[in-house]
Amino acid sequence: LASLVSALVFALATGPASGRSAAAAPAGPMTGSTVVVQPGDTLWAIASRVAPKADPRVTVQKIIDRNGLVGASVRAGQVLVLPS
Numbered sequence: 001l002a003s004l005v006s007a008l009v010f011a012l013a014t015g016p017a018s019g020r021s022a023a024a025a026p027a028g029p030m031t032g033s034t035v036v037v038q039p040g041d042t043l044w045a046i047a048s049r050v051a052p053k054a055d056p057r058v059t060v061q062k063i064i065d066r067n068g069l070v071g072a073s074v075r076a077g078q079v080l081v082l083p084s
Helices: 002-013 045-050 057-066
Strands: 034-036 079-081
Touching: 045 057, 057 079
Parallel strands: none
Antiparallel strands: 034 079
């Protein structure tokens, strides 16, 4: 719960109106329940990091569904809830 609150505060503080860019996050496998999209990230790259042994196509679709995304486009600073 604390990491979710931290991610939400970070997302609000680094939103488009703030004029600041997102801080870099580790590029390894993600262990929390959310991830902050970094510059150059794609859903495919995120899916490969969070579920390295799973089919990335399935993980991408789960991320899209879990976050109510319309397509596969994401932007730096966006907080995504990861599938469980």
